[in-house]
Amino acid sequence: MAELTTGETFPALLEINARLRGSRPAIREKDLGIWQTWTWRQVREEVRVMASGLAALGLARGDKVVIIGDNRPQLYWAMVAAQALGAVPVPVYQDAAASEMQFVLDHAEARFAVVEDQEQVDKLLEIRVRCPRLEAIVYRDPRGLRHYTQPFLHSLAAIDAMGREHQKEHPEFYDEEAGKAKGSDAAIILYTSGTTGQPKGVVLSFDNIVKIARMSAELEGLSEKDETLSYLPMAWVGDNMFSLGQTYVTGFCINCPESSATVMQDLREIGPTYFFAPPPIFQNILTQVLIRIEDASWIKRRLFHYFMKVARRVGSDILTKKKVPLGQRLLYGLGELLVYGPLKNTLGFSRMRLVYTAGEAIGPDIFNFFRSIGVPMKQLYGQTEATVFVTVQPNDQVRLDTVGVPCPGVELKLDQSGEVLYRSPGVFKEYYKNPQATAETKTADGWVHTGDAGILDRDGHLKIVDRAKDVGRLENGALFAPKYLENKLKFFPAIKEAVTFGADREFATAMISINLEAVGSWAEKRNLAYTSYSELAQKPEVYDLIKAAVEQVNRDIAQDKDLAGSQIKRFLLLHKELDADDGELTRTRKVRRRFVAEKYADIIAALYGGKDSVHVEAKVSFEDGRSGTLKADLKIADAAVSEAQAPRALAA
Amino acid sequence: MSEAHRRRIGDVVLKVDNISLRFGGVRAITGVSFEIRKGEIFSIIGPNGAGKTSMLNVINGFYHPQEGTITWKGMPRKQMRPHEAAATGIARTFQNVALFKGMSTLDNLMTGRLLKQKGNFITDALYWGPAQREDIRQREVVEKIIDFLEIQAIRKVPVGRLPYGLQKRVELGRALAMEPELLLLDEPMAGMNVEEKEDMSRFILDVNDEFGTTIALIEHDMGVVMDISDRVVVLDYGRKIADGTPDVVRANPDVIKAYLGVSH
Numbered sequence: 001m002a003e004l005t006t007g008e009t010f011p012a013l014l015e016i017n018a019r020l021r022g023s024r025p026a027i028r029e030k031d032l033g034i035w036q037t038w039t040w041r042q043v044r045e046e047v048r049v050m051a052s053g054l055a056a057l058g059l060a061r062g063d064k065v066v067i068i069g070d071n072r073p074q075l076y077w078a079m080v081a082a083q084a085l086g087a088v089p090v091p092v093y094q095d096a097a098a099s100e101m102q103f104v105l106d107h108a109e110a111r112f113a114v115v116e117d118q119e120q121v122d123k124l125l126e127i128r129v130r131c132p133r134l135e136a137i138v139y140r141d142p143r144g145l146r147h148y149t150q151p152f153l154h155s156l157a158a159i160d161a162m163g164r165e166h167q168k169e170h171p172e173f174y175d176e177e178a179g180k181a182k183g184s185d186a187a188i189i190l191y192t193s194g195t196t197g198q199p200k201g202v203v204l205s206f207d208n209i210v211k212i213a214r215m216s217a218e219l220e221g222l223s224e225k226d227e228t229l230s231y232l233p234m235a236w237v238g239d240n241m242f243s244l245g246q247t248y249v250t251g252f253c254i255n256c257p258e259s260s261a262t263v264m265q266d267l268r269e270i271g272p273t274y275f276f277a278p279p280p281i282f283q284n285i286l287t288q289v290l291i292r293i294e295d296a297s298w299i300k301r302r303l304f305h306y307f308m309k310v311a312r313r314v315g316s317d318i319l320t321k322k323k324v325p326l327g328q329r330l331l332y333g334l335g336e337l338l339v340y341g342p343l344k345n346t347l348g349f350s351r352m353r354l355v356y357t358a359g360e361a362i363g364p365d366i367f368n369f370f371r372s373i374g375v376p377m378k379q380l381y382g383q384t385e386a387t388v389f390v391t392v393q394p395n396d397q398v399r400l401d402t403v404g405v406p407c408p409g410v411e412l413k414l415d416q417s418g419e420v421l422y423r424s425p426g427v428f429k430e431y432y433k434n435p436q437a438t439a440e441t442k443t444a445d446g447w448v449h450t451g452d453a454g455i456l457d458r459d460g461h462l463k464i465v466d467r468a469k470d471v472g473r474l475e476n477g478a479l480f481a482p483k484y485l486e487n488k489l490k491f492f493p494a495i496k497e498a499v500t501f502g503a504d505r506e507f508a509t510a511m512i513s514i515n516l517e518a519v520g521s522w523a524e525k526r527n528l529a530y531t532s533y534s535e536l537a538q539k540p541e542v543y544d545l546i547k548a549a550v551e552q553v554n555r556d557i558a559q560d561k562d563l564a565g566s567q568i569k570r571f572l573l574l575h576k577e578l579d580a581d582d583g584e585l586t587r588t589r590k591v592r593r594r595f596v597a598e599k600y601a602d603i604i605a606a607l608y609g610g611k612d613s614v615h616v617e618a619k620v621s622f623e624d625g626r627s628g629t630l631k632a633d634l635k636i637a638d639a640a641v642s643e644a645q646a647p648r649a650l651a652a
Numbered sequence: 653m654s655e656a657h658r659r660r661i662g663d664v665v666l667k668v669d670n671i672s673l674r675f676g677g678v679r680a681i682t683g684v685s686f687e688i689r690k691g692e693i694f695s696i697i698g699p700n701g702a703g704k705t706s707m708l709n710v711i712n713g714f715y716h717p718q719e720g721t722i723t724w725k726g727m728p729r730k731q732m733r734p735h736e737a738a739a740t741g742i743a744r745t746f747q748n749v750a751l752f753k754g755m756s757t758l759d760n761l762m763t764g765r766l767l768k769q770k771g772n773f774i775t776d777a778l779y780w781g782p783a784q785r786e787d788i789r790q791r792e793v794v795e796k797i798i799d800f801l802e803i804q805a806i807r808k809v810p811v812g813r814l815p816y817g818l819q820k821r822v823e824l825g826r827a828l829a830m831e832p833e834l835l836l837l838d839e840p841m842a843g844m845n846v847e848e849k850e851d852m853s854r855f856i857l858d859v860n861d862e863f864g865t866t867i868a869l870i871e872h873d874m875g876v877v878m879d880i881s882d883r884v885v886v887l888d889y890g891r892k893i894a895d896g897t898p899d900v901v902r903a904n905p906d907v908i909k910a911y912l913g914v915s916h
Contacts, residue, residue: 032795033807143800144858261805 004214004249008183009206011047011084013248015178018044021224021251027073030258030266038073040251048174050074050156051081053163054112055173057136057154061086061180064108064189068092068101068124069116071230071256074140074156076243078114083187083206084178087112090189090201091235098123104191105131107433108201113137114156118144121153183207189432190237192384201432202237202384212387212426213245215409219392220354224251227351228274231256231263237384238358242276245387268348275352278359282366282377285347307335308372315340315372320396340373349375356380356392358403361487367400379403381464385441385448386410387426391462402461412462413447418479419468420454421447453481455562465563470593472503478565480508482593485568488556492549493518497578497585499596501604502566509607510571511600512546513537513578519545534575534632543637546573550639558642567641570607575616575632603634612636661882662690665866666711666834671720673706673890680706681717682890688834693860694868695877698887699910704870705747707887708836711868712737712744725833738767743832745823747839747870753812757803757822758794760811764829765790797825800862801855817848824855828863835859837869841876849873853880878902886910 005020007013017026022041029036038046059065065082067089069075079089090108092101094116101123105113111133113124121139128134139145140156166173187206191199216222230243243254252274257266264285267275293304314328324332344350355370355377362379370377376395381403382388391412393404406412410424423446430438442448453471455463465471465481472480480502489498489510496515502508514537522545523530530536554567578584584596597604606614618630666688673681681703688694696704709715711722713732721728724740732742743764751760769790775783798804801821806814811822820840827835840856841849853876859865871877877884878898886894886901888910894901901907 032792032799033804034795143862146861258804259802261802265805 004217005251007248008210009083009178009181009185010080010187010210010244010248011178011181013210014040014044014047014080017248017251024224024251025253026247026251027076027254027256028270029073029256030262030269033258035255035269043073043077046074047077047080047084049160049163049167050077051084051163051174051177052166052170053159053161054078054081054087054138055085055177056162056166057112057138057159059085059087059112061177063087063112064090064110065112065114066090066092066101066105066108066110067114067234068120069094069140069234070260071232071234071239071243072116072140073256075114075116075234076230076254078138079188079244083181084174086177086180086185088186088189088203090191091233091240092191093233093235094120095233098126102127102130103198104201105134107198108189108191109133111135115139117141121145121148125150181206183210186429188240190235190240190384200434200437203429203432204237204240204387204426205429208387208426208428209240209245210249211409212389212424213241213249215407215425216241216389216392217246217250219408222246222250222252222274222354224253226250226252226274226354227270227272228252228254228276229257229263229267229270229272230254231260231266232276237388238276238382241388242274264348268346271348271351273351274354275349276356276358279357279362279366282357282370283363286366286369289343289347304339307339308369310335311340311372312368315374316368319371319374319376320398336374343373344375352376358382362400363491364400365491371398381462383448383450385428385450386422386424387428389426390420390422390424390450393461397459397461399461402457402463404462405460406462412456414454414456417468418453418455418465418471420450420452420462420464422450423447455479455560457560463560474502474508474565475504475506476565479562480566481563484563485510485553485557485566486591488553489549492552494522494545495549497591499578499591499593500568501597501607505608507569508566509604510550510568511574511596511603511607512550512571513574513576514542514546516577533577534630537573537575538632538635543573543635546571547637547639551642554639555642568639569641570636570638572603572607572614572634572636575630575634576618607636660691660864664688665690665725666868667723668707668711669721669723671707671710671717671722673703673710673715673717679890680715681710681887683720684887684890684892685720686885686892686895688866688868689883690833690866691860691864692866692882693856693880694866695881695884696868696870696887697872697874697877697884701889702887703890704887705838706890708744708838708868708870711834712742712836738830741830741833742836743827743830743834744836745820745827745838745840747842749816749819749823751811751819751823751826754810756808756810757814757825758798758807760822761794761797761825761829762790764826765794767830768793793831794829797828800828800858801825817844817851820844820848820852821855824852824859828859828865831863832865834866834868837867837871839870839872841871841873849876856880 005013005016007016017040023039025037026040026043027038065087067075067078082089092104115121121137124137136152138154138156138159142155183206185206186203187209188204189201191201193199228242232239247254255270257263293301310331314324314332317324318332352375355375357377358380378393378398380392381390389407390410391404391406410422412422414420427446427448451468452464453466453468455465457463465484470482474480482500485500486498489495494515495512497513499511500508516533519542528539528541550568550571557563557567585591603614613633613635615633619627664687669685671681671684696707698704706715710717713734716731722732771783771786775781798807803821811819841852857880860867881898884898884901885892886907893906893910894904
């Protein structure tokens, strides 16, 4: 394995990288259709010039610099340039509205802003009167800013020119300032959105980021030969780990996409070896693949479907180097030649050797698809407060429903309520200017409350079941994790949304809305006639279909001793889809649990009242803004419960 | 219009003097005169069949008027010829998108560079030496336009597969690739939704602002016209009935009667 760069802070790591691997590429950006490359030596120069320019502008130790924009080399350099001067960069989500930015700017007491373009400049100008501390705005892209005459606006080119001047006058300045940085200093402040209340500024030290980056690089064998695509928001902790921490520690090259719309094309051109994406991105890729296959000629379609069957059978075993019969192995090899190889090449996945996904539960279809064609996807569990890494799946123990084992140096425990706590070198310093929240989250001896409820299985794998505050218990004391059950239900294509109930009840129940497209086409193939959503949902055949799904979920969770008690005994199919317009979902399609429980109190009472149907009259809002009343009798069905069984062998 | 922008408007660059155009017995344009100044956004509006597109066609030489003179960059002439217009810096887009549908966005834009390309038969045929360098130089110009119009993601997509709004943008890009002094836009926002119209308006203003390109456009969306134009000319049945700033034109009773509608 290639050696990792030593050094405690990013300015220090930069110096060493420039010496150790000065002519190797450090960062690329596609500009005017061409990938432009900067070597480590060039990056060192850029950062030094920019730092000197910012110093000439008045940036001083202890100041905060907000950084706003897409992933751009200059913005990454601005972070390290600020750190070299003892200032703290505060990256902000580039798509945040001006009013959302105002809170962060104000709370962080930012004096300077380095932003990408006119769009961000406009937002800052809008809130400037309410952020009196903001003194100067530096922009990268001058387009459209020609007529802006405000004296506090500076182009990055002008700052660099000032920097060169400053360097001539104070040749020792940069090294002196950069030399003062210590590992325990604040390196960055990341504001987490938080589902309730105002965002909190997570302060991470150089030690946090550098130590965790080094740990993860050693764990996964990352080296300067790796490549990655930096396309996730700079304000997200993950990007700081991948595009700053790990690249400075290992010396690998990061690549900035041309624009947010070209990410998939850029991915293909770069062919990274290391990649991170949340499940929805993989979902999109898979959907596009399937759509394009359906449009392909029949011979390609047949080949694809045949070899995908082969891949599903043995692909995952081959990936983890398990024993596979020679015939199957040869067939898979042929598939690689004809289908998987070209497919991976088209997607830019040919060279992938480490692919992470995290953030939410990933559907089995997506997960198995990518693993079966040889994309080594695995899950991790992390938090901003942990500097990303808490648990990672070892390569030979990749499973669908766990997030892996604690990383080296990370201690993990569950408290009585099932909440996950951890302690690690990555544990954040504090929430900026919020000692109360810090004390609530971080115990005196360094354990951090995640707010997530989890289970440790007997192999030591962590399974995240729900937000701790949503987890409850049945009357008999069995653990009840609504989102965990709902996710499992929603992995069935026929089910669009599900809401489960069970806290302080005798047993668990579910209210399900079917997926009209999936169930509709299923019904068509069976010559089942229907006129409306509510009629389709009440067909006995559809009830049987969903019942099979519910019973499958029950069988799955029966294998989990902690959750086996919360199997779904009764369910009903709703007469309508849950809808954000009716207030049942948030705009990001999350169930508003309390609202639903109130709105459907009659239904819930019926689910537990032993009746076999319930009459509903509901007001619905149509898309054109009208509203009407819908009357229906909904059947309530029972689902079989499975006996708790011995756990099956590892699925990997 | 911002003050900063207004200050950039210069001398008359195109003068249309007493133009009349007939197709057989049909009078398309009758005795129309106006002036377009350097750096301005100039709009021609009018009801259907008022002669707006015919006017643009006269300016870039598709139609030859029977009477009148066109003075382009100080040179008076009875009529323009399309290749002359193109070579001297007039580019245009069309009402019903006239792109090469089977070619990619990039290739369509590159065709806009043909007039600017230097080369000779031998080196071009061999794609060697100066020919290659020339190609790279032209590509750079085109790439800057791609960046400007934010169409990187469709660089290699055949134009025929693009949604209409994007095709319009590509067509604007091809006209821009000619680095024109005068850009004629024939209904650049026809058939677009609100968001696409907003995007296109922004691009038109940006082109005018960044490159100082003079723009003459025909458009039906009155909101857009009044918003982005420095000056507006109103045609009705081939005659000019008003000429002035958007505010002046909006208040003109003839315009209200002829165009914005009066109960008959």
